[in-house]
Amino acid sequence: MGALKDRLNDDLHTAMKARDELTTATLRMALAAVRNAEVAGTEARDLSDDEVLAVLGKESKKRREAATAFSDAGRTEQASRERSEGEIIEQYLPKQLTDEEIAELVAGALAAGGFSGRAQMGPAMKAAQAAVAGRAEGGRVAAEVRRQLGV
Incomplete structure (x- = not known):
C-alpha cells in the first residue's frame, strides 16, 4: 500500500x-x-x-x-x-501552480519542443502537461498553451 x-x-x-x-x-x-x-x-x-x-x-x-x-x-x-x-x-494534493508559474513552464516546454501554430497543439499540450506534472488543472494549462501558440 x-x-x-x-x-x-x-x-x-x-x-x-x-x-x-x-x-x-x-x-x-x-x-x-x-x-x-x-x-x-x-x-x-x-x-x-x-x-x-x-x-x-x-x-x-x-x-x-x-x-x-x-x-x-x-x-x-x-x-x-x-x-x-x-x-x-x-489537503492531500500538491500545491497548485500560479498562473505565472504555468506560463513559465509552458514557455519552456514549447521552446524545448520547438512547437508553434495550431497544428502542433496536441504535441505541445503533451509536453506542457509533462512539464506541469499534475500541479495544475488541464484546462488552465490548455488555455496557456493556446495563448502562447496564438491559437
Whole structure:
C-alpha cells in the first residue's frame, strides 16, 4: 500500500474517533474512489502515490464543478458542503501552480519542443502537461498553451 493511501486511512480513523462527520464522509468517498481505480481494468492492483494523487485530483475537480452547479441553481447549502469536501481533499494534493508559474513552464516546454501554430497543439499540450506534472488543472494549462501558440 502506498504512503498516501496509508495517510488517508489513518486520517479517516482519526476523523472517525473525533466524530468529524464531514471529514469522515469525504475520506470514505476518496478511499472508495481509490479502491474503484485499483480494481478497474483486467486485474486488481495497488496504486502508486502518483496514481492516488490523480484520483484525488479528479475527485477535487468533481467537488468544484458540483459546487458551481449547486451555486448556479441557488442551492447554497449543498454548494457549501461540496466546497468543504473539496478543501479536505486538496489537503492531500500538491500545491497548485500560479498562473505565472504555468506560463513559465509552458514557455519552456514549447521552446524545448520547438512547437508553434495550431497544428502542433496536441504535441505541445503533451509536453506542457509533462512539464506541469499534475500541479495544475488541464484546462488552465490548455488555455496557456493556446495563448502562447496564438491559437
